[in-house]
Amino acid sequence: MLAAHLSRPLALVALLALAGCSAAPGPDGINDPYEEVNRGWHDTNIALDKAVIKPVSTAYGTVVPDPVRKGLSNVSDTLGIPGVVVNDVLQLKLGDALHNTARFAVNATIGLGGLFDPATGMGLEERDADFGQTLYTWGVGEGAYVVLPVYGPSTERDALGVVVDIVLDPVGNLLGNPEASYKTGLKVADLADTRYRYSDLYESVLYDSADSYAQMRLSYLDNRRYELGTPIVAGAETADQTTTYDLYEDFYE
Known part of the structure; x- marks a missing residue:
């Protein structure tokens, strides 16, 4: 029963991994x-x-x-x-x-x-x-x-x-x-609590950035690659790394 339950999602993983996750980032790391x-x-x-x-x-x-x-x-x-x-x-x-x-x-x-x-x-x-x-x-x-x-x-x-x-x-x-x-x-209550606790940090990026899309993209990729031990986005060493990591870990996790 368990094997049958796991086989479908794992087969989906294999297919999508081969189809969608092969492209490498460009020279800018994005x-x-x-x-x-x-x-x-x-x-x-x-x-x-x-x-x-x-x-x-x-x-x-x-x-x-x-x-x-x-x-x-x-x-x-x-x-x-x-x-x-x-x-x-x-x-x-x-x-x-x-x-x-x-x-x-x-x-x-x-x-x-x-x-x-x-x-x-x-x-x-x-x-x-x-x-x-x-x-x-x-x-x-x-x-x-x-x-x-x-x-x-x-x-x-x-x-x-x-x-x-x-x-x-x-x-x-x-x-x-x-x-x-x-x-x-x-889980919804947990997310609402996190949104409330880190409201200032979240909104400073989402609402106060000149380009919130680019900043959120940088924050996510920077932190995720840091977690996995892979190279961060090119040029990201000039950003406030502490704020970047806290934003992702505190809100999206």
């Missing part, structure tokens, strides 16, 4: 053949942020007390750990898989279902992994830069990774209705 379409989605995402995401996150951050918001975010993070473990195994990082399994066990029990994070204090800090990273480990190229609706900046490889992470999510597959919708709700 591969953006879909820029016109990407800018359209970027503008749509900004409009959505102004009309919906910012007002909702502001209301959430203002009405819901900080400890409650933090606790709900902790639960969401804890429910995401089994998916991280799957990617650890696929990358043959068995030490990280054991580490994250122990982190999940501690937070799910002592941490009261993930409301609290005693695991970090015990030396079981967060070690993230995703299927985009797994594809990189398997040798799949970055592909072109893309902007996804709502989600924002990505690449062909990482966009495919997002889809596969959703398909292979162990918790999401085990939960039935309405429990699965609760998990989705917790």
